[in-house]
Amino acid sequence: MVANESVIFNEIPKGYPEPGKTLKKVEGEIDLDAPLDNGAVLLKTKVLSLDPYLRGRMRPAEIQSYVPAFELGAPIVNFGVGEVLKSENAKFKKGDHVYGQLQFSKYQVVPKDAAESLVVLENKEKLPWTVWVGAAGMPGQTAQYGLRKIAQIKKGDVVAVSGAMGPVGQVTIALAHKVGAKVIASAGSEEKVKFLKEQYGVERAFNYKTEKASDVYAEWNKEHGPFSIYVDNVGGEQLEAALDHIGRGGRIVAIGGISTYNGQPYGIKNLFHVVAKELKFEGFIILNHTTPEFLKEFYSEVPPAIADGSIPIKEHVFKGLDNGESFATLFDQENSNFGKAVISLE
Amino acid sequence: MVANESVIFNEIPKGYPEPGKTLKKVEGEIDLDAPLDNGAVLLKTKVLSLDPYLRGRMRPAEIQSYVPAFELGAPIVNFGVGEVLKSENAKFKKGDHVYGQLQFSKYQVVPKDAAESLVVLENKEKLPWTVWVGAAGMPGQTAQYGLRKIAQIKKGDVVAVSGAMGPVGQVTIALAHKVGAKVIASAGSEEKVKFLKEQYGVERAFNYKTEKASDVYAEWNKEHGPFSIYVDNVGGEQLEAALDHIGRGGRIVAIGGISTYNGQPYGIKNLFHVVAKELKFEGFIILNHTTPEFLKEFYSEVPPAIADGSIPIKEHVFKGLDNGESFATLFDQENSNFGKAVISLE
Structure with missing residues (x-):
């Protein structure tokens, strides 16, 4: 024993x-x-x-x-x-x-x-x-499925992602950059924002505790036109800001709602944007979608990219x-x- | 002159x-x-x-x-x-x-x-x-596009629809029945509920002012299993109830939000269901989708059905x-x- x-x-x-x-x-x-x-x-x-x-x-x-x-x-x-x-x-x-x-x-x-x-x-x-x-497991698969199957990402898209230093965020950023999309990423500390900028080369990173997502998005849109994809790990206020600022035909990949997991419900008041901007707001649980074909695509691509440093x-x-x-x-x-x-x- | x-x-x-x-x-x-x-x-x-x-x-x-x-x-x-x-x-x-x-x-x-x-x-x-x-114009087209292209309705679906006595609702009900789907319909008066039952043969009609949508859905689901499609004309409390009760893999067709058009915002607190139930919540403006092919399908089907009474x-x-x-x-x-x-x- x-x-x-x-x-x-x-x-x-x-x-x-x-x-x-x-x-x-x-x-x-x-x-x-x-x-x-x-x-x-x-x-x-x-x-x-x-x-x-x-x-x-x-x-x-x-x-x-x-x-x-x-x-x-x-x-x-x-x-x-x-x-x-x-x-x-x-x-x-x-x-x-x-x-x-x-x-x-x-x-x-x-x-x-x-x-x-x-x-x-x-x-x-x-x-x-x-x-x-x-990155090489369930969270990485979630990022890949969300961007490719749900959002149908392509070159020229701009992807906003919350909780960006989590594992879904990390792979989301790398896969977005790989197809030639730009990234707006939020996290909860200055240290994380620095990492997102320096290690991931994110085009716009911000600390959601000191900068309001709605201000950041408004500023981005003014300069570059509206972002087209939102990968949501957090829900709540950041989701509401994304609904306000995402472009027409935008796709919201619903992955998580960490801001509400501990009994802090947040009332989203601007869902009419789903109609007015013809949004596609779609959730999924990766475990239901790990077909052999999907896993083959994932394992042939993501672990090698982690190994060679192209997904840091x-x-x-x-x-x-x-x-x-x-x-x-x-x-x-x-x-x-x-x-x-x-x-x-x- | x-x-x-x-x-x-x-x-x-x-x-x-x-x-x-x-x-x-x-x-x-x-x-x-x-x-x-x-x-x-x-x-x-x-x-x-x-x-x-x-x-x-x-x-x-x-x-x-x-x-x-x-x-x-x-x-x-x-x-x-x-x-x-x-x-x-x-x-x-x-x-x-x-x-x-x-x-x-x-x-x-x-x-x-x-x-x-x-x-x-x-x-x-x-x-x-x-x-x-x-029914033969924009609202009817909205109903057809929503059910067919967005929700991909099929036999066996159960469609909940709010604002059901409006023109989108009327055509939604008729087209749902046509493919063998059942319908739960809400409206704002007893007279409308009576009409929905007697003229449309809706399987469950209710007055949202005297019955809570969440109670109606809970009761339906207990008896028949969860409904699979929600056609949303109103937003607000009824949308929140639908999110709570729609089944896994459900499709929410976002058409309107009449309950919030006059400055009465309602905070939706349960959007995490989009993730947990793998929902597809999608909006559209019919004017952007009236291709010749779509209109051909619509005009060959809906106006004749109105004329022969099969869409009352x-x-x-x-x-x-x-x-x-x-x-x-x-x-x-x-x-x-x-x-x-x-x-x-x-």
């Missing part, structure tokens, strides 16, 4: 998640030599992703939504990377690194059914494992499991995380 | 339009024997359409929008039908009935440029001329020009107009 540890869903938060209350680290033990059921694998967890949408799973079980509520008292789950220690499943062998939905536990046995949805990461690009839950990425790596302190940084007002938030258990 | 009369844009309204202040009827005269410039036509106006969107044109000229502001002191314009009294344009001959943007004047000379966009109504179906600005229509005909009393009924709380509002000058 060896020591194990897990992060459990301990209490339903009323507003912001509170470390030690909402989530809690618990100790346990696991017998790494115990025989596995047919089809199961034993994993040592390497990486766990921290994503804002998890807040939506921290709710009473009776409230329906697009992802199931977490079970109180049980470990939370999210995308992660694990190393196979033992396998009773022909798809996986010892030493493989697998990607998929993992428990927030140091070690875990994945039963047959769940193991079927894990995929082996070849990692020909020799990227850090953390990258496979960020920025990660905020937290070491080891905690009481939810790392998760809470996704929402704190100091924007204390900077880049894609991940937990590394190396 | 004969007496003429026109309805002019007299004063910018603050909220609801006020008869005699916002719009005003003025007398004048016109020489019906005066020679016409090359390309011009002289019309006797037969029908003028009253549509809610006109409220948006009654604004200060410096505010940009999708339709130009009306000019203060000049006659307002909208879709209408006129009879050609004299023509210096080869496209039109005396006795033709033409459809297009007309002044709210008893007689009018349409100069060459404007005349180019008029079309001759053959009216093989022998419909009353009023119908050509309603209901009109509210006002006789003669007025000081804006007829226009004001589009917004009054008593819902004193019932059906497509038109002015007839016969």
